[in-house]
Amino acid sequence: MKKLVLPALLSLVLAACSSTGTDTASQVEDRSAGAGVTTVTAGGTSGSGIAALTDPNNILSKRSVFFDFDSYIIKSEAKPLVEAHARFLVQNPQMKMLIQGNTDERGSREYNLALGQKRADVVKQALLLLGAKEAQIESVSLGEEKPRCDDASEACYAENRRGDMLYSGEF
Template sequence: MKKLALPALLALALAACSSTGPETTGASVEDRGAGVATVTAPGAAGSGIAALTDPNNILSKRNVFFDFDSFVIKPEARPLIEAHARFLVQNPQMKMLVQGNTDERGSREYNLALGQKRADVVKQALMLLGAREAQIESVSLGEEKPRCDDRTEACYAQNRRGEMLYSGEF
């Protein structure tokens, strides 16, 4: 019964987070790439912490990418969010910061609001899967932390993301 309850709760949360506008596509999952900081946590299991920096482990992936003007999480992001939620549940001393980011299009105020919605939806999904609210903080960086500075759609897509960072990485 528990195996059915978790996916049902996540599906309900994801459905509740969908927008009613014309945008019906959601986020995809991509690799965080190079530059992952070493994470240390007092009292945490060594193998669990090592998984955060192992490029072969899903926990090393930290970004949920969003479509233009959207904060909807797509089903393909589910395994990534589930893995990070499990890690937080198994390591209650760990803290996470979810940073919501946008591309440069739109006003500064709009981008800050959209970035916050992206960070909040990732936080909400993690909490629905068992992570505690006290473990996760969500903030918006708007357009202030781009991964790419080119003015192309491919570059804009890299900047529209919710980035999950653990203690020691922020």
């Protein structure tokens, strides 16, 4: 009986706390001026046809948020990148994003999976706070399973401590 009551109470609390979108006091401030992000609309279903996402001169072509060792705090230098992707998601509500949390090889498998999830979740939460919708974003942990670099050096470890943002058609 206890196993059924707790989830029911939790769902009631979450339903009571959910936003209906009609609260004007909690709207996200528009910081689009001067950020270098243009309004883009999805032309096809593949996501790869959206020019801004693949244009190397556009901030949206950068898809990784890097983290310090044993940390899941978004660095100040990554905030403009997260803000640009949030604006893109707000302007393109049909787009979906998958955030993959990654770690370096140090630490146990369980620890790395948990840390990777925290990294993916913190990027997701930042995007949601900036106006993206919950239905647009999914976060998963890959732990140490998808390294960008295989050398046993600090520079290589730093490349592997990241959250990768992938759009529809890329995952």
